[in-house]
Amino acid sequence: MSKKKRSWIRFAILMVIAVAVVYTFIANAQSDNGLVRKGDMAKNFAVTNLVNDRFVLAEQEGKGVFINFWGTFCEPCEREMPHIESAYSDYEDQVEMIAINVDEAPLTVQSFVDRHDLSFPIAIDKRRELTRAYGVGPLPATILVDEHGQVQRYHEGEMTEAQIHEFFQSIVPDT
Amino acid sequence: MNNETIICECGHVNKVGTEMCAACGKPLTDKAQQEGVNMRYEGAAIRSKKRKVTLLDRIWGFFSSVKVGIWIIVLLLLASALGTIFPQDNLRPGLEEPAAFYEREYGAPGLAYYNLGLHELYSSWWYITLIIALGVSIIVASFDRGIPLYKALKAQRVTRHKHFMTRQRLYSKSTIAHPDDELTKVAEALKQKRYKVRVENGNILAEKNRFARWGPYVNHVGLILFLIGCLARYIPGMYVDTSMWIREGERAPIPETDSEYFVENRGFSISLYDEEDERFQEAFESGQSVVPEAFETDAVLYKREGLIGDGDLEMIEEKLIRVNDPLTFDSLSLYQTDYRLNELNQMTFTLENKETNETFGEMTINLIDPEKHYDLGDGYSVVLENYYPNFYMNSNNEPSTLNQIPDNPYFIFNMITPETPEGETSFVGIQQNLEPLGDNDYKMTFVDVDLVNVSILTVRKDLTLPLLIAGGTIFIIGLVQGSYWAHRRVWLQKSGEDVLIAAHTNRNWMSFQREVEQSVKDTALTPPKDQEEETDQDTKGA
Numbered sequence: 082m083s084k085k086k087r088s089w090i091r092f093a094i095l096m097v098i099a100v101a102v103v104y105t106f107i108a109n110a111q112s113d114n115g116l117v118r119k120g121d122m123a124k125n126f127a128v129t130n131l132v133n134d135r136f137v138l139a140e141q142e143g144k145g146v147f148i149n150f151w152g153t154f155c156e157p158c159e160r161e162m163p164h165i166e167s168a169y170s171d172y173e174d175q176v177e178m179i180a181i182n183v184d185e186a187p188l189t190v191q192s193f194v195d196r197h198d199l200s201f202p203i204a205i206d207k208r209r210e211l212t213r214a215y216g217v218g219p220l221p222a223t224i225l226v227d228e229h230g231q232v233q234r235y236h237e238g239e240m241t242e243a244q245i246h247e248f249f250q251s252i253v254p255d256t
Numbered sequence: 257m258n259n260e261t262i263i264c265e266c267g268h269v270n271k272v273g274t275e276m277c278a279a280c281g282k283p284l285t286d287k288a289q290q291e292g293v294n295m296r297y298e299g300a301a302i303r304s305k306k307r308k309v310t311l312l313d314r315i316w317g318f319f320s321s322v323k324v325g326i327w328i329i330v331l332l333l334l335a336s337a338l339g340t341i342f343p344q345d346n347l348r349p350g351l352e353e354p355a356a357f358y359e360r361e362y363g364a365p366g367l368a369y370y371n372l373g374l375h376e377l378y379s380s381w382w383y384i385t386l387i388i389a390l391g392v393s394i395i396v397a398s399f400d401r402g403i404p405l406y407k408a409l410k411a412q413r414v415t416r417h418k419h420f421m422t423r424q425r426l427y428s429k430s431t432i433a434h435p436d437d438e439l440t441k442v443a444e445a446l447k448q449k450r451y452k453v454r455v456e457n458g459n460i461l462a463e464k465n466r467f468a469r470w471g472p473y474v475n476h477v478g479l480i481l482f483l484i485g486c487l488a489r490y491i492p493g494m495y496v497d498t499s500m501w502i503r504e505g506e507r508a509p510i511p512e513t514d515s516e517y518f519v520e521n522r523g524f525s526i527s528l529y530d531e532e533d534e535r536f537q538e539a540f541e542s543g544q545s546v547v548p549e550a551f552e553t554d555a556v557l558y559k560r561e562g563l564i565g566d567g568d569l570e571m572i573e574e575k576l577i578r579v580n581d582p583l584t585f586d587s588l589s590l591y592q593t594d595y596r597l598n599e600l601n602q603m604t605f606t607l608e609n610k611e612t613n614e615t616f617g618e619m620t621i622n623l624i625d626p627e628k629h630y631d632l633g634d635g636y637s638v639v640l641e642n643y644y645p646n647f648y649m650n651s652n653n654e655p656s657t658l659n660q661i662p663d664n665p666y667f668i669f670n671m672i673t674p675e676t677p678e679g680e681t682s683f684v685g686i687q688q689n690l691e692p693l694g695d696n697d698y699k700m701t702f703v704d705v706d707l708v709n710v711s712i713l714t715v716r717k718d719l720t721l722p723l724l725i726a727g728g729t730i731f732i733i734g735l736v737q738g739s740y741w742a743h744r745r746v747w748l749q750k751s752g753e754d755v756l757i758a759a760h761t762n763r764n765w766m767s768f769q770r771e772v773e774q775s776v777k778d779t780a781l782t783p784p785k786d787q788e789e790e791t792d793q794d795t796k797g798a
Contacts, residue, residue, distance in 0.1 A: 084260065091316050094399065095392070102388050102487070109490040124514070126564035137563065154657040156650055185660055186625050192642045206565070209508060214515040214564045 116216030117235055123226040126211050128181065128204035131191065136179050136202060139230065145252025146226040147178040150206075150217045153185055153193040157239035158221040162197050164242040169201045172249040178202060183220065184209045228254040268411065271404075273301035278408040281420025289419070295760055297401055298408035320400035325393040332386050339377035342369050346376075346497055379490070391483040398476045409466065414456035416747055416758075424747075424758035426769055426784040435755045438779040439748055445775040446746060460748040471738020478731030485723035496588065496717035503599065503624070504708040507558070507569070510588070511715050517585065518558040518569055524595060524709040526551040552578040553592055553711040557585055577713065587717050594712035600662045602706035605684070607636055607671060610699050616673070618703060623662035635674040638700070642668040647685060655683075671698045744768055746775070757784045 117123065123146075125139040138146060149165060151158035169178055180203045182190050190205055206212050215224065218237065225234040225248055233252060240248065262270045268279035275288045276299025283289045288299065302320075318324055342362055345354055354375055358366035369375060377383055421427065432438060436458055443453045443460050451462035489495035496512045502521040509515040529536050529547045536547075555577050558569035575583045582589040600623055606615040617632030623645060630638045642655075647666035650656035655666065666685040672678075680696040682689065689699055744761040757776065761768045765786065773783040 088310070088312055091399075092312055094395065095312070095315065098388075098392055098395065101484075105487050105490050106384075108492055124564060127562075127566040129566065135566070152660070154646070154659050156656070183660075186643060186645075188626050188628050188640060189643050189645075189657075191628075204565075208515075208518070210515040210560075210564055213509040213511060 116218075117224060117232050119232055119234060121232045123224070123230055123232050124214055126214070128179065128206065128211070130179070130202045130204040131187075131194065132202075134202065136204060138226070141177045141226075142230060143228050143254065145176045145228055145233075145254060147172075147176055147249060147252065148224040148226065149178070149180045150183060150212065150215075150220055150222040150224075151180060152183050152220050153189050155220040159193075159197075161221060161240050161245065162199060164240070164245050166197070166199055166201065168242075168245045168249050171246075172253065175253045176249055179204060181206050181211055183212050183217070223248065225252050227252050266413070266415075266417070268413075271301040275299035275301075276420065277417065278411045279413045280415060280417045281412075282417030283419050283423070295762070297405045298412070300404040300408040302401060302404065316396060316400070319389075319393045319396040322397070325390075325397060328386060328390045328393055332390060335377065335383055335386060338374060339383075342366060342375070344375060344378065348375075384487070384490070387483060387486060391480060391487075394476045394479055394483075398473050402470075402473045405469065409469065412461070414454050414461040414747075415459045415749060418751060418756070421747060421749060421751075421756045421758040424760050425765070425786060425788050426757075426759035426772065427787055428757045428782040428784040430755050430757075430780065430782040431753050432755060432780045435750050438781055439750075439755070441779050442748060442776050442781065445778070449771060449775065451744075451746070458750055461745065462748075463743065463745040465741040465743050468738055468741035469743050471734050471736075471741075473734070474737055475731055475734030478727045478729070478734055480727070481730060482724055482727030485720040485727055488720045488723060489718075494719045496715060499593065499712055499714045501596070501710050501712055502553075503601075503710050505601075506624075510590070512717070513586075513588065515564050516560050517572075517588075518560065519583070519590060519713070520556040520558065521711050522554040522556060524551070524553050524711045526595065526597070526709075550578065551592060551595055552576050553713065555583055555590070555711075557583060577711075582716075587719065589716045591714040591716060592711065593714040596710040596712065598707040599710050600665060600705060601708040603665065603702065604704040604706075605638075605700045606703050607632055607638060607673070608699050608701040610697060615701065620706075621667070623665055635672075637672045639670040639672065639679070640667060641670050641681070667700075669700050671696070671700070673698055742768075744771070746772055755781060757781060759784055 123138060125137070127135060127137045129135050147169075151162075153159070165178075165180070172178075178201050180199075180201055182203060182205045184207055185205065187205060190203065194203060211217075221237075221239060223234075223236040223240060224232060225236075227233045234248065236244075236248070260272050262272065262274060262284055264270060264277035264280060264282055264284065266277060266280035266282065268277055270277055270284065275285050275294055276283050278298065278300060281299075283299075288294070342358065348354070348357055352360075355367065355370050358370040358375060360366075362369065373380055439458060439460055443455065443462065446460075446462040447453055449464075451464045453460060453462045498511050500508060500511055500519075502508050502519060504521050504524055507518050507520040510517045510519055527549045529549050553576070555575055556571060557573040557575070559572050560567040561570050562568055572585065573583065577583050577590055577592045579592050582591040584590075602620050602622055604618055604620045606618050608615045616634065616636040619630035619632060619638060621627075621630075621640065621643075626640055626643050628640050630640070632638065644655055644657040644666045645660055645662040645664075646658040647664045648656060648658050664686065666683065666688075669682045669684060670679040671682060676697060680698055681691070681693045682696060682698075682700050683692050684690075684700045684702075691699075742761050742763045744759070746757070746759045749756045749758075757772070759768065759772050769784070769786060776783050
């Protein structure tokens with residue numbers, strides 16, 4: 082066997098190992114317990130909001146959707162609510178929104194909504210089904226879905242007023 | 257030095273770095289001439305030992321080194337041991353913050369353990385890097401040594417160089433009259449002992465158990481499969497080890513199933529060892545008094561049909577999940593691992609007139625999903641204005657809740673009676689009854705509480721097990737192959753008037769020597785002597 086050929090074989094062996102390892106690492110980095118990430122197609126879901134309207138994500142095609150996961154027990158969620166409320170009134174006609182409460186008693190949620198005078202659609206994920214399926218961890222968490230149903234952003238933690246505006250703006254359809 | 261080969265006098269072409277001709281066994285280096293031949297890889301050039309030129313050669317050389325390999329193994333052993341000092345993050349009980357858990361449980365060393373990232377050691381980048389390095393080392397070393405060894409054993413000739421013969425540990429020289437007859441006899445005797453005999457120009461090579469030489473390489477294949485299995489755990493979908501909490505009566509999505517599967521807890525039960533039982537007295541003296549004998553969850557598995565969020569749940573299976581008797585579906589298993597007893601579930605109150613102590617009806621509040629209005633009859637009713645499952649005062653000094661778990665429930669009631677149609681506000685918690693908006697005529701009085709148990713299930717899936725089992729099995733086969741058999745070779749060769757006998761094996765020299773002695777005992781040939789032993793005795797004598 083020529084020296085050149087041997088070098089190639091050695092190179093090939095090392096490369097096969099390297100590729101397998103890199104693949105494993107990338108695959109591992111991308112699995113965060115079902116966490117959605119930019120570029121994924123958003124998993125379809127249906128929820129019924131507090132005023133008994135059914136919201137199906139797949140039916141929102143053509144419009145961007147602003148999804149906010151929250152809980153009444155979460156102080157950052159509470160702080161960002163008034164900002165979401167005011168931004169929503171600006172973008173109501175261009176963007177759909179659903180705020181998903183993570184499995185709290187309707188009474189608790191309703192009194193929170195009344196206290197903050199929230200007008201955007203709010204639903205309760207009473208079986209924590211969406212929370213699990215979307216891999217939502219710490220609250221608040223915000224998912225931006227564009228008009229094609231593709232996830233544009235997964236944001237974890239409190240948003241500033243400016244950020245909320247920017248987020249709404251980013252999913253306004255181009256036309 | 258431009259020549260990449262050494263041509264031996266027997267005509268065989270050897271690689272540079274070869275210590276001994278692969279065909280006839282003539283020592284090719286000065287060192288081999290003087291010290292005797294190294295039989296480990298048949299004196300073949302170890303690939304990595306050649307001149308290192310390129311980066312590739314350096315990488316190859318690094319991983320092929322036995323010394324480096326042993327260092328990697330030692331480091332891996334030390335690291336693995338380090339990970340067992342305190343429990344790993346995924347094995348620690350409860351839902352506490354990891355930092356708090358390690359500090360509370362183990363003090364400063366625990367906190368250091370956490371801060372150094374040792375609580376997730378087995379998924380740390382450097383641990384994985386070590387495992388990969390071990391894998392690369394094994395693969396490279398196998399190629400580096402295995403292929404030259406294979407080629408050398410394939411190329412070996414019957415007739416060896418005189419030097420090769422004299423340098424063997426078992427060696428003898430005899431001068432006899434009819435060497436050919438005697439050699440034939442020996443060949444027959446060796447065949448009887450299941451040696452494979454090759455004859456060339458009247459010279460003999462007898463060998464058996466050559467496959468034992470491949471033991472270490474079979475071993476390596478097993479190890480590599482095992483390591484691939486370990487790494488495959490990091491590929492999503494191959495390995496799951498997480499836990500879920502589920503209250504009695506609750507129905508919850510199972511992690512890692514995309515909310516497709518749900519499990520319902522129809523009831524948790526536990527049996528404790530009897531504190532009064534004489535047989536257990538000794539054990540109870542030493543520890544806590546509550547020792548569970550068995551615990552189980554009456555579980556129902558559902559599959560969602562339809563959309564996430566509002567699909568229907570279809571019942572799949574009912575099962576009592578006991579310790580070590582999991583509910584298994586779709587390659588996932590739910591194991592009963594832990595529990596939490598007596599979580600608040602329902603509280604019952606009555607409306608009481610503070611002056612007369614007269615009570616008006618009873619109302620039961622479901623702490624997971626409370627209702628708003630409670631009608632107590634006769635114009636008496638209560639409105640639950642607000643509810644905090646796990647009450648605390650938040651940073652704005654407002655009542656709030658820490659989470660959804662009803663560990664410390666507080667209620668704001670509006671009590672409506674014929675005398676107070678406008679309602680009176682009462683703020684009620686455990687052992688507390690406040691009247692934030694002035695004196696009331698009525699109060700809410702606690703009557704009863706209903707508790708539930710929480711089951712903690714471990715969700716587990718391991719598709720890498722078949723690979724680990726296969727790897728382990730092959731590893732053992734290689735180990736047996738290499739340990740219970742030894743490659744034995746005997747050379748008999750005419751050299752002028754003399755007959756030379758040389759023999760080599762790598763272990764069990766005594767029995768080997770006896771075997772060769774028996775083969776030549778009916779002939780005039782001198783049985784081979786152990787040259788190493790003689791040298792030892794010489795040194796001792798001197």
